[in-house]
Amino acid sequence: MLKDKEFWLVAGGISLAFIIYWLSGYPLFKEERIVMFLVIVIMSANLIYYTRFARRGGEIFLRAIPGLKAVEEAVGRSTEMGKSVLYVPGIMDMDQVETVAGVIILGHVSKMTSRYETSLNVPVSRSIVMKAARETVREAYTMEGRPDLFQDDMVHYITDDQFAYAAGVNGIMVREKPAACLYMGKFFAESLILAETGNSIGAIQIAGTASQSQIPFFVTACDYTLIGEEFFAASAYLSQTPELMGGLKGQDMMKAGVTTAILISLLMRILFDLGLIKWNIISILTVQ
Amino acid sequence: MDKISDYILKAGTIDRRWIFLIIGLAVLLPLFFPLGLPIRATNATQKVYDAVEALEENSKVLVSFEYGPSTKPEIHPMAIGLLRHLFTNGHKVFVTCLWPDGQFMADEALDEVAKEEFDLTYGEDYVILGFRPGNEAVVKGMVSNIRKLYTTDARGTLVDNIPLMKNINKVADFDFIFSASAGYPGTVEWVQYASDPTGVPLSTGTTSIMVNDIMPMVNSGQVKGILAGMPGAAEYEALIGTPGIGTSGMDAQSIAHLVIVLFIIFGNITYFIETQRSKKY
Amino acid sequence: MIWKRQIPILIATVIGFATLFGWFIDHPGIESFVNDDATQWYDILASFAIFLGALNLMKLQGKKVFKQQSGWQYSLFAIGGFFFAIVAGFIYKGNDAVEWGVHVTSKGTLFKWMFDYMFTPLSATMFALLAFFVASASYRAFRVRNLEATLLLVSGIIIMVGRVPLGSSISSWFIMYLMVLIVSIAVNIKLKDKKITFSTFLGGVLIVTIWGSSLGWPIDQPGLFYLPILQDWIYNNPNVAGARAIMIGIGLGIFATSIRYILGIEKSYIGE
Numbered sequence: 001m002l003k004d005k006e007f008w009l010v011a012g013g014i015s016l017a018f019i020i021y022w023l024s025g026y027p028l029f030k031e032e033r034i035v036m037f038l039v040i041v042i043m044s045a046n047l048i049y050y051t052r053f054a055r056r057g058g059e060i061f062l063r064a065i066p067g068l069k070a071v072e073e074a075v076g077r078s079t080e081m082g083k084s085v086l087y088v089p090g091i092m093d094m095d096q097v098e099t100v101a102g103v104i105i106l107g108h109v110s111k112m113t114s115r116y117e118t119s120l121n122v123p124v125s126r127s128i129v130m131k132a133a134r135e136t137v138r139e140a141y142t143m144e145g146r147p148d149l150f151q152d153d154m155v156h157y158i159t160d161d162q163f164a165y166a167a168g169v170n171g172i173m174v175r176e177k178p179a180a181c182l183y184m185g186k187f188f189a190e191s192l193i194l195a196e197t198g199n200s201i202g203a204i205q206i207a208g209t210a211s212q213s214q215i216p217f218f219v220t221a222c223d224y225t226l227i228g229e230e231f232f233a234a235s236a237y238l239s240q241t242p243e244l245m246g247g248l249k250g251q252d253m254m255k256a257g258v259t260t261a262i263l264i265s266l267l268m269r270i271l272f273d274l275g276l277i278k279w280n281i282i283s284i285l286t287v288q
Numbered sequence: 289m290d291k292i293s294d295y296i297l298k299a300g301t302i303d304r305r306w307i308f309l310i311i312g313l314a315v316l317l318p319l320f321f322p323l324g325l326p327i328r329a330t331n332a333t334q335k336v337y338d339a340v341e342a343l344e345e346n347s348k349v350l351v352s353f354e355y356g357p358s359t360k361p362e363i364h365p366m367a368i369g370l371l372r373h374l375f376t377n378g379h380k381v382f383v384t385c386l387w388p389d390g391q392f393m394a395d396e397a398l399d400e401v402a403k404e405e406f407d408l409t410y411g412e413d414y415v416i417l418g419f420r421p422g423n424e425a426v427v428k429g430m431v432s433n434i435r436k437l438y439t440t441d442a443r444g445t446l447v448d449n450i451p452l453m454k455n456i457n458k459v460a461d462f463d464f465i466f467s468a469s470a471g472y473p474g475t476v477e478w479v480q481y482a483s484d485p486t487g488v489p490l491s492t493g494t495t496s497i498m499v500n501d502i503m504p505m506v507n508s509g510q511v512k513g514i515l516a517g518m519p520g521a522a523e524y525e526a527l528i529g530t531p532g533i534g535t536s537g538m539d540a541q542s543i544a545h546l547v548i549v550l551f552i553i554f555g556n557i558t559y560f561i562e563t564q565r566s567k568k569y
Numbered sequence: 570m571i572w573k574r575q576i577p578i579l580i581a582t583v584i585g586f587a588t589l590f591g592w593f594i595d596h597p598g599i600e601s602f603v604n605d606d607a608t609q610w611y612d613i614l615a616s617f618a619i620f621l622g623a624l625n626l627m628k629l630q631g632k633k634v635f636k637q638q639s640g641w642q643y644s645l646f647a648i649g650g651f652f653f654a655i656v657a658g659f660i661y662k663g664n665d666a667v668e669w670g671v672h673v674t675s676k677g678t679l680f681k682w683m684f685d686y687m688f689t690p691l692s693a694t695m696f697a698l699l700a701f702f703v704a705s706a707s708y709r710a711f712r713v714r715n716l717e718a719t720l721l722l723v724s725g726i727i728i729m730v731g732r733v734p735l736g737s738s739i740s741s742w743f744i745m746y747l748m749v750l751i752v753s754i755a756v757n758i759k760l761k762d763k764k765i766t767f768s769t770f771l772g773g774v775l776i777v778t779i780w781g782s783s784l785g786w787p788i789d790q791p792g793l794f795y796l797p798i799l800q801d802w803i804y805n806n807p808n809v810a811g812a813r814a815i816m817i818g819i820g821l822g823i824f825a826t827s828i829r830y831i832l833g834i835e836k837s838y839i840g841e
Contacts, residue, residue, distance in 0.1 A: 028594050028595050028596050029593060029594065029595065030593050030594070030595050033592070033593050036593075037593050040589070043824065043825075043828075044828055044832075047825060047828055047829070047832075048832070051834055092472070093611075093615055095608075095611050095615075097823045097826050097827055098823075100826075100830070101826060103837075104835070104837040107837050126615070126618075126622070127615070127618035127619050127620075127621045127622030127623075127625075128614065128615055128618045130621065130622055130625060131618070131621065135839075136837070153629060156625055156626075156629055157621075157622035157623075157625045157626050158626065159626070160619070160622075161692075162358070163358050163691075163692050163695035163696060164691070164692075164695075166695060167691075167695055171643075175639075175640060188471050188472075189358075189359075189471075189495070189497060189696065189699060190695075192699055192702050192703065192706065193695070193698055193699060193702060195706075196702040196705060196706055199706075199709075200304070210819040210822060210823070212500060212501055212812060212815050212816060212819065213497045213498055213500050213501055214497075215815070217706070220706045220707070220710040221706050221710070227815070228815050228818045228819045228822060229818045229819065229821070229822040231822070232822035232823070232825065232826045233822075235835065235837060239837075243834050244829070244834070244835065247825060247829050247834060247835075248825075250825065251821060251822065251825040254821050254824075254825065255817075255818065255821055258817060258821065304705040304708075307701070307704050307705050307708060308701040308704070308705070311700060311701055311704045312701070315700065325733075325734035325735055325737075325738055326734060326737065326738065327734050327737075328734070328737040328797060330797070330801055331801065356692060357684075357688060357689035357690075357692040357693050358692040358693055358695060358696035359696065360689075360693065361693070391673075391674050392674055392681075392684055395674050421612055421616070422608060422609055422612050423608065423612070424608060425604070425605055425608035425609050425612065428604040428605060428608075429604075429605055432604065432605075442671070442674065443671060444668055444670065444671045496732075499804075500808065500812050501812070501816075503804065503805070503808070503809045503812060504809050504812055504813050504816065507805060507809055516732075519732055519733060519734075522734070538733060538734050539734075541733050542733040542734050542735035542736075543735070544700065544704075545729045545730060545732070545733050545735065546730065546735060547704070548703070548704050548707055548708075548729060549726050549729055549730060551704060551707065551708045552707050552708060552711045552722065552725075552726065554708075555708045555709070555711065555712065556711070556712060556713050556722070559712045559713065560713070
């Protein structure tokens with residue numbers, strides 16, 4: 001992270017370059033997308049501000065998320081019972097943000113399993129996820145000073161096909177009976193199959209996903225569920241690093257901004273429909 | 289009264305396999321002994337029907353198959369119903385697939401409807417462009433230049449040699465898009481990268497689970513109606529006047545839903561008795 | 570160390586910014602990169618990476634068979650299925666009249682046979698399991714524990730029944746009589762007075778009966794108590810409102826997470 005002087009130099013330089021570009025007639029720029037551009041710049045600036053604020057020691061309050069507190073409890077339970085932790089990072093590839101978030105949380109879980117010497121089983125559905133997850137787990141074990149406990153086969157590939165993967169994971173659950181099942185990533189219809197099978201073997205289950213349609217199934221069948229943004233907040237929550245926590249605060253402020261914008265737009269649209277103003281706000285909010 | 293409560297509590301600890309057996313019978317029996325329950329179309333299904341009816345004769349319709357064998361019972365009936373509707377009204381159908389399984393489903397649907405029922409000619413009345421890997425990149429590619437993406441169709445024929453493909457170079461050359469979708473990539477990608485930017489109207493049919501994701505787009509007018517799972521397929525079959533596998537499955541679904549509701553009510557009675565007893569003691 | 574840390578972050582930053590801001594640039598080359606090439610690069614990488622996954626799968630299953638670990642017989646199916654698919658896809662067509670490539674979907678080929686008689690029934694079976702699991706999950710989870718759980722339960726029942734033809738066969742008057750019964754039970758639990766309970770029940774039944782008789786007992790009126798109309802309202806209003814709110818939150822979460830990766834703030838994906 002840049003120091004204050006360096007940061008303002010870089011920011012100033014970029015701003016100056018943009019002003020010069022704009023004043024010279026903004027060649028090649030799609031004018032109809034300027035609103036979106038400004039929104040991205042404002043939101044990014046907001047995130048950077050709060051990240052730097054947290055880095056400088058600013059206090060950030062994070063409410064308790066029961067599902068994340070339960071992760072360590074779940075690993076502890078597995079250790080006591082002498083059983084493994086099953087971690088499912090979703091069924092999609094690394095081009096999905098949720099899968100990357102799932103792999104990041106796997107890193108934190110791996111630190112716990114290495115600390116408690118609990119066995120970890122990570123069946124994956126995509127080859128690139130296998131490589132990324134393997135590296136993440138290897139790094140986690142090395143950082144905890146337990147590279148000897150790491151084995152390549154902890155993270156293993158099953159199949160790309162959705163239901164064949166679900167069948168494979170179900171088989172692992174029924175045969176090995178892990179004490180904890182963690183589902184963190186992007187899921188589709190197989191979510192309930194996995195969660196119900198996990199429930200039938202008596203495992204503690206924690207799920208996290210931003211797949212809207214699968215959230216109800218996880219809420220019904222799992223002990224704890226991270227819903228939507230809580231899942232993306234997990235990395236910050238588990239690591240407690242200032243930068244990530246600041247990013248989380250920035251995200252909350254973005255949401256406050258979006259809510260305010262919705263209310264203002266609603267008011268302006270009502271006024272437009274009543275004929276009290278001539279300017280239709282929907283025209284600038286529509287992405288071209 | 290206590291004896292009845294005891295019995296209910298005992299029944300409440302039922303092994304889940306009994307529940308599975310009862311559900312299995314609830315689905316199986318109506319398939320052998322149909323009830324013939326009347327089917328009433330919802331607004332969402334009516335919108336799809338109206339959108340197709342509003343097309344001018346000989347319209348060029350792009351139908352995308354994004355489902356596989358697992359979701360075939362829900363989506364295949366609506367795909368067949370839609371094809372029947374399109375061919376009855378004399379439209380030209382272009383089929384593409386964002387899922388590899390979709391091509392198998394498309395072949396089967398078109399064999400049944402276009403070939404056997406309507407006796408249509410491949411290459412003049414309908415064409416299967418086939419599957420291309422790339423998820424949303426395929427949609428984006430079709431929006432800019434179909435012929436760059438599809439040099440041959442699913443049967444290996446050069447696209448330039450197919451009469452129906454004359455003057456079809458990009459998505460904007462179509463009059464209507466229908467996405468029969470079971471997940472990703474699917475309806476959302478078609479709306480984001482094809483329908484919204486080009487203005488070509490789009491309708492969709494999805495699994496019941498996915499309807500929640502698409503409903504905001506239906507309400508905002510970006511998607512012209514939605515066929516929601518097997519009930520949606522059955523409703524569409526009722527609207528076009530040709531009952532099919534969607535309709536025949538609805539009796540089973542009705543009874544299965546009723547059985548699940550009864551289980552839920554029974555479970556709550558058990559919970560209520562347990563709560564009362566624990567308060568008492 | 571530079572290869573494991575700085576280079577990956579630099580690649581993520583450059584490609585991330587190029588793809589993000591490329592959307593605003595009106596240049597055919599950049600537009601082509603953003604719309605087509607960027608996503609296709611990934612697909613090409615993923616396609617070659619399948620070899621890694623397949624080798625890992627064969628290694629694990631083979632190890633099980635050679636060491637005769639518990640359940641090794643099932644691994645024979647996994648290995649056999651793998652090689653059977655390779656044979657069907659690349660070695661033996663089964664129908665010489667079709668070309669390679671097209672043979673995957675053509676009638677009479679081994680691959681099509683495998684798809685129709687092995688893959689299709691297996692996939693359909695796994696998806697069908699959902700029906701049983703939904704029933705057992707609903708039975709276990711839908712309890713009237715508090716107000717929110719009760720609302721969930723009631724709306725769930727309305728949608729489940731209202732969505733299917735059975736729901737449209739249930740008259741709204743039946744629902745009204747059911748509501749009179751439920752209200753009377755609630756009054757009895759709350760007030761524990763037989764006279765008040767009986768009066769509530771009788772009054773409710775009379776009102777519904779007189780009202781129904783006057784209208785001629787139409788099955789779908791009043792619409793408020795007709796299950797298909799009610800489920801439609803629940804679907805289009807509170808459900809969509811909740812779905813939109815979650816969608817906005819998830820969208821912001823994805824944006825914030827992606828910006829953190831692009832700016833190099835989040836480095837866990839490289840193991841840091």
